[in-house]
Amino acid sequence: MAQRSEMNVATGLRLLAVGGFAIALAGCSMGNMFAPAPSGGASLQNASPTKAELNTAATSALPAIATECPPIKVRAGGEALFYYGKGKVGNPRDLNYQAVIDKQSRNCVVSNGLITVKMGVVGRLLLGPSGNQTEITVPIRFAVERDNVAMFSEKYEIPVSVLPPAQSTEFVKVVENVAIPYTGGEQIVIWVGFDS
Known part of the structure; x- marks a missing residue:
């Protein structure tokens, strides 16, 4: 009986370790999703270049x-x-x-x-x-x-x-x-x- 409970504890620890590892990987792939946006970040979402910026880009672009x-x-x-x-x-x-x-x-x-x-x-x-x-x-x-x-x-x-x-x-x-x-x-x- 003691042997069976030791196996259950070992299996539980393995499952816990695997689950923790999976959560850690998921957190890594999210990056700074929950971090506050850098200052001015919201204004970049709707930014559009000025006419002067477009002209500069057009003249410097390779054909x-x-x-x-x-x-x-x-x-x-x-x-x-x-x-x-x-x-x-x-x-x-x-x-x-x-x-x-x-x-x-x-x-x-x-x-x-x-x-x-x-x-x-x-x-x-x-x-x-x-x-x-x-x-x-x-x-x-x-x-x-x-x-x-x-x-x-x-x-x-x-x-x-x-x-x-x-x-x-x-x-x-x-x-x-x-x-x-x-x-x-x-x-x-x-x-x-x-x-x-």
Whole structure:
């Protein structure tokens, strides 16, 4: 009988310890819920910024990066450029050089109803069997269309140097600060390609 009452006391103490621990944890999670509010705390509940504070915040804020930057695509037929000497188009032995687009990229920033695009292309120029040029100009066109209407289109003549004994070289072109009006929902596509 004494053994049973000792077990009941031990079990009761364990339950009491667990209950006290649970109450202590609950008190910790409440923080200072019952403490008095700091001075002026009530006035913060209905506070709103002044116009001057809003203007200061707006001018110091960084522009938001567009969540959906328009895709950049290579225009069909503009992915490669072939130049043949003496007007012999299509004969591989008469190929002076060819240029190809390796990759294209873009990034965008949206601010004040405009989407500002920075776009670029990396390409490679390779001399052909009849090629001996060291200075070549490669024509690249960037265009931006919004709902199938051209908002920007510009052709760039990119000088490329091929220094012997090299038979190929890379070229890069980056176009910055192209601003397109954007209200949301428009279909915008960036195009790039050779413009022969």
